[in-house]
Amino acid sequence: MVDLAFGLAGKVLEKLGSFAYQELCLAWGLQTDLKKIERTISTIKIVLLDAEDKQASNLVLRDWLWQLKDILYDADDVIDEIEYNALRKQAITAYGSTSTKVRHFFSSSMALPSRLKLAHKIKDIRERLDEIKANKNQFNLIERREDEHVMPMWREMTHSSVESLVIGRHGDKEKIVEPLMKANGNVNVISIVGLGGMGKTTLAKLVYNDETVVNHFQLKMWVCVSTDFRVTRLMEEVLKSAGCKVNKNSSTEDTLQTRLRELLEDKRFLLVLDDVRNDNRNKWVELIDLLNGGSHGSVIVVTTRSHKVSSILDPIYTHSLEGLSKEDCLSLFVKCAFKEGEDKRYPNLLSIADKIVEKCKRVPLAVKSLGGLLYSKVDEREWEFVRDSEIWELEENEGSILPALRLSYNQMPIHLKRCFAYCVNFPKDHEFNNFLLIEQWVAHGLILQLPVYKKQELEDIGDLYIKELMSRCFFQDLDEPIFDMYTFKMHDLVHDLVLSIGHEEWLEIDSDNKDMASTVHHLSISSSDQQVSKFSNKLANVRSIMYRTKPHVSSVEACISRFKSLRVLAIPGSNFENLPSSIGTQKHLRYLDLSNNLSIKKLPNSICKLHNLQTLLLGGCRNLERLPKDMRNMINLRFLGISTKDTCLFVNGVCCFNSLQILFVVECPRLECLFPQMDRCLTNLRILVFVDCDSLTSLPPIIKHLKALESLCICDCEEIDLTGGGGGGDVQDLNLRLQILYIINLPKLEILPEWLLGSANTLKELHINGCENLNALPEWLPTLKSLHSLEIIECDELSSLPEGIHHMKTLRKVKIKDCPQLVTRLEDWSNIPELELDSEDDQEYDEHSEKGEDDQDDQEDDEDSKKGEDDEEDA
Known part of the structure; x- marks a missing residue:
């Protein structure tokens, strides 16, 4: 359930x-x-x-x-x-x-x-x-109480493109790299075939990020295919993976084909197609024809569960991925279940672990899931329960992986079960965004503010839930966090598990007719408006609706009128011009997503009656002329994302929004101010983002009021000057709590603002990217007492760093790239654990390396020329 x-x-x-x-x-x-x-x-x-x-x-x-x-x-x-x-x-x-x-x-x-x-x-x-x-x-039910669940000490979530916890697969990697490097055809296919949970994607990542492979190919791309093998979609995904922008509204199949051929022309490329299920050879041939424009030696690596799929690809090499050895399985389990070195203190648990691993049938996903379940637990009875559970007797496909996953699910605390089961609302291979998933959990009341969490905000507790599910392998493929935001996915077999748990309360309305349970509370809609009308009349207590297609406004209006218990309504990417005014009757609604609607120009003022609304997403609604006049009545908002053509966001007098935690202001080309009056505004705001606000010339004197602000991002705001954000007075008296600052593509920025000193005790991360006129960092920068991460990229005029910056005891990570005027040496940063920079030594090495390659090329040309002359004489 x-x-x-x-x-x-x-x-x-x-x-x-x-x-x-x-x-x-x-x-x-x-x-x-x-x-x-x-x-x-x-x-x-x-x-x-x-x-x-x-x-x-x-x-x-x-x-x-x-x-x-x-x-x-x-x-x-x-x-x-x-x-x-x-x-x-x-x-x-x-x-x-x-x-x-x-x-x-x-x-x-x-x-x-x-x-x-x-x-x-x-x-x-x-x-x-x-x-x-x-x-x-x-x-005859017995009384049972759930112990208050205390979250264990978390291991840091890994977020590199290759999982750090890989055991026993390096031999497999070498077997794939060898034919990959020797491939000489125009488009060569290598397939990796194995059961679900064996680690095909992980192995493909190892190959994709191998240093030899990286240096061999001029272009690398990665696309998750799954069940949707539409060639048009795959072209879009290939282009996006290569860094090209794709406008779905204006791109035709012909333009996509042209752009793809231009991208691949005369380049040796590597393309990974992950999780391919299509066994229609005609579709495959159609895709290969489009990929024929690359240089000789280009390779497509395909991962699939099916040998039939692999056979129609005509691969130059097929790698059948088997289970891990018993020794590797045990090593993997120990790494997941114990803190470093802790396993030696509990030999009794190791003997139980040996039996648990044996029941996992050498499947890495099962091993990691149960290892994560038992992490930091030292009670022998808990380990014996996992070993002796009756769930192992269930007959399951896919190498008996589902019993292990269900066992891990059954041992979760209730609040985690509910949050995990809610993910039935999302399709396979869905890319989750931590912000959006957490706000949906909040909307349904799935995040509990138990005493163990003290005074933590709901968003922080939700982040802990994600980490717990990550440690149990229910979530995976975590991307590197950028400004508190990250994405992740769910393994196909984990999705099968969540479907088996939640299928009675969830329904996808698509083109297929199906039986309908009266127990349905969550709808995903990917069908015509007629189908929606047909099914909606048979349902009553629906609490969330997620559109996967572009609905007609009449369909939306019908759902709003029919279902009065909605907590979540998501209609992203729609193209209707007017949201029905009946939206104001949805008094229970907590989450409304209208993002990326390019047609909508105004919102009905009735939307301001949604006093329970916590999340409102209007990002990408670039033609929205203004926000409703009574917006201030939405006093429960926690997350607000806005795009608008207006010059001022909230013009109707004083605007409090004291519940607001997160504010994204994106693609507002005419925006000049946030509020006409600033007093008592946004007192609990923790995250503030400005992106593509070309007319915003300065931060208003807002900074001094944002005592709770922890993260600030200002990106692609051409006219902004940050120096006036302190609002006057002694900046050191501001007592701000800013922890993360991103400054990206601000051509007017020449120096860092003084008001940053107001966060001298709290600022942990400073990211400066693409600020072409930044000429110096302030001498007070080394006085920041908590700074542990410094990133400076593409700052053309920056020529020096402040004295003492190399000796900051708190710094743990430094990245300095593409700053041509700045000369810094590796030895200057000898105390930094994570270091990435264009140092003088690196530049000398690169110049020497290039010269050596040129000399070698010249020598080879001379030898070829001499050989040609000798051949002519022989003739």
């Missing part, structure tokens, strides 16, 4: 138990019935863990759980409705309203008709719960 009844009950009880909520219920005369509901749910909750475990073998119990979940969902909606009324009153009290009727409505606690309607709903829920409570006795 996607949303476990135990976790849902906990969420409802958490809301009912809050002091603020109890005060509301007392004021509105709803306290008595809600107290009874709270007591009943508490009584039922203590047997739910036992019920969830037993329901697989007891259909009556399973049906009982579904009935309970329906009631809990309804209870959640009622609680949400009461909170919504409180937020609405708060917004109108703060900002007023043009409607006398609305003012009168809130002059007393709550209008009588609304109170009566809510009271009726609450009574109905109480009666249904009483019936559920009475029926539970027939199941």
